[in-house]
Amino acid sequence: MQKEEFNSELGEWYSRRLIEVGSSKKRIGQEQIITMINTLPECPKRILEIGCGTGWRLNELSEIYQCEGVGIDPSSHAIEAAKKTSTRISKLQFEVATADLLPFSENSFDLVFFGFSLFLCDRKDLFKIASEADRVLSDNGYLMILDFNTFKPLKRKFYNSKLFSYKMDYSKLFCWNPVYTLMSFTSLSHHSNRLCSDIDERIGLHLIKKELYQTWK
Ligand SMILES: C[S@@+](CC[C@H](N)C(=O)[O-])C[C@H]1O[C@@H](n2cnc3c(N)ncnc32)[C@H](O)[C@@H]1O
Numbered sequence: 001m002q003k004e005e006f007n008s009e010l011g012e013w014y015s016r017r018l019i020e021v022g023s024s025k026k027r028i029g030q031e032q033i034i035t036m037i038n039t040l041p042e043c044p045k046r047i048l049e050i051g052c053g054t055g056w057r058l059n060e061l062s063e064i065y066q067c068e069g070v071g072i073d074p075s076s077h078a079i080e081a082a083k084k085t086s087t088r089i090s091k092l093q094f095e096v097a098t099a100d101l102l103p104f105s106e107n108s109f110d111l112v113f114f115g116f117s118l119f120l121c122d123r124k125d126l127f128k129i130a131s132e133a134d135r136v137l138s139d140n141g142y143l144m145i146l147d148f149n150t151f152k153p154l155k156r157k158f159y160n161s162k163l164f165s166y167k168m169d170y171s172k173l174f175c176w177n178p179v180y181t182l183m184s185f186t187s188l189s190h191h192s193n194r195l196c197s198d199i200d201e202r203i204g205l206h207l208i209k210k211e212l213y214q215t216w217k
Helices: 009-022 030-037 056-065 076-085 123-136
Strands: 046-050 068-073 092-096 109-115 137-148 154-158 163-167 180-188 203-210
Touching (some): 009 076, 030 056, 030 180, 030 203, 046 123, 056 068, 076 092
Parallel strands (some): 046 068, 068 092
Antiparallel strands (some): 154 163
């Protein structure tokens, strides 16, 4: 399974890259994430980042919104780096785990954020991943998904010939269900804050609200 590969040599390679990304200007979508969170009626109190890598996004969000945060990632290298580099360790928790099996109880978070990780997840896990996010997200909470956002599903080689990245519209994992409503969407590019001209490389940031009963008329 692909998820196991992320806790090996690949996880080590990836976490080294992520440390550079977090401290460089190539912080894809972070500005747009903050702008989107600022539109919420209330600041988040407890954020879960799924696929947090070295935790730089979560660290920053926890600082800005003065909230608690939990980050999970299959890579023990990334999680170790997150614990070492976090400046808000009393408010943050980092755990080795995968998106399809979240070690948290029901309704634990008011914001669940997929931090550019769904494109790397095993396809057979997608239903479990949606179900786990739904389980830990409280009613009236929000999901944010930062990921590739292509019109058609695309599979590309990743890292070595055994692994793949998968591009699609990940809001579909939730928005078929009237419990989830798309509140906001921004299209991004890997390389700049401008719109992406190559439709197969398009990145999307979705803000989705969970309302268990209010949407039923
Ligand atoms: C592109 S990095 C993003 C890291 C960080 N969220 C960011 O935006 O910089 C993708 C992360 O997803 C993690 N990942 C891969 N498979 C996963 C899975 N099944 N569940 C959760 N995270 C996974 C990888 O280990 C990696 O740290």
